[in-house]
Amino acid sequence: MLKIWTDGSCLGNPGNGGWAFVMTDGAQTIERSGGERDTTNNRMELTAVINALGALKKHNEFELFTDSQYVKNGVEIWMKNWKKNGWKTANRKPVANQDLWLALDALLPKFKIHWRWVKGHSGNEMNERCDILARTAAEKMP
Numbered sequence: 001m002l003k004i005w006t007d008g009s010c011l012g013n014p015g016n017g018g019w020a021f022v023m024t025d026g027a028q029t030i031e032r033s034g035g036e037r038d039t040t041n042n043r044m045e046l047t048a049v050i051n052a053l054g055a056l057k058k059h060n061e062f063e064l065f066t067d068s069q070y071v072k073n074g075v076e077i078w079m080k081n082w083k084k085n086g087w088k089t090a091n092r093k094p095v096a097n098q099d100l101w102l103a104l105d106a107l108l109p110k111f112k113i114h115w116r117w118v119k120g121h122s123g124n125e126m127n128e129r130c131d132i133l134a135r136t137a138a139e140k141m142p
Contacts, residue, residue, distance in 0.1 A: 001025075002062035004052050006071075007120075007130035008044025009138045017044040018137030020130045021052035023062075030055070031129070035137035044134065045071050046100040053107045061112040067120030067127055076115055079105065 002025045010017040017040065020033035032051060036044070045068040052064070066072055079101065082088065087095045087102075095101055118124050120131070 002059045003065065003126075004062055005065045005118075005124075005126040005130045006045070006048035006052050007067060007127065007134045008041055008046070008048050009131065009134035010039060010041040010044055011135075011138050014038055014040050016138045016141035017041065018134040018139070018141070019044045019048035019051060020133035020137065021048050021055070022126050022129055022133070023052060023055070024126075025059075031133060033133040033137040035141045037141050040097075042068075042070050043097055043100060044138075046097055046104060048130070048134065050100065050103050050107065053104075053111065056111070060110060061114075063114045063116055065116045065118045065124075065127065067118050069117065072115050072117050074101065075104070075108070075113075 002023060004021055004023040006021045008019045016035060016037055018033060018035040022031050032055060049071055082095050087098050089095055118127050120127060
């Protein structure tokens, strides 16, 4: 099964940020990363997932590993109620990063994703690789 790891990084919060994903099917590994100015860590975490899903050409079922509880809980728990409440939180405030949540929500029906949380900075090889790629992308921003 295809496995995808994603990560986001931000130098300051807000500040220059980077996102990255690594995907492998065991035979081939693909790495991508990018950066943005004046962003947040949560935006970069979401951007990493959106870019990973956008890069998929032939797989529709896979494991996605993230060290972001924000992303995992958002998709698996919170998003259902946000949508029902017109993209407002339980406190009736607009959902933060709504533009990215909407973009992710539009992609999700195309896939069967097995969401996996991995503790960040704990020695997981692929998570550490994503962290390096995301941080490097953030550092390269002007």
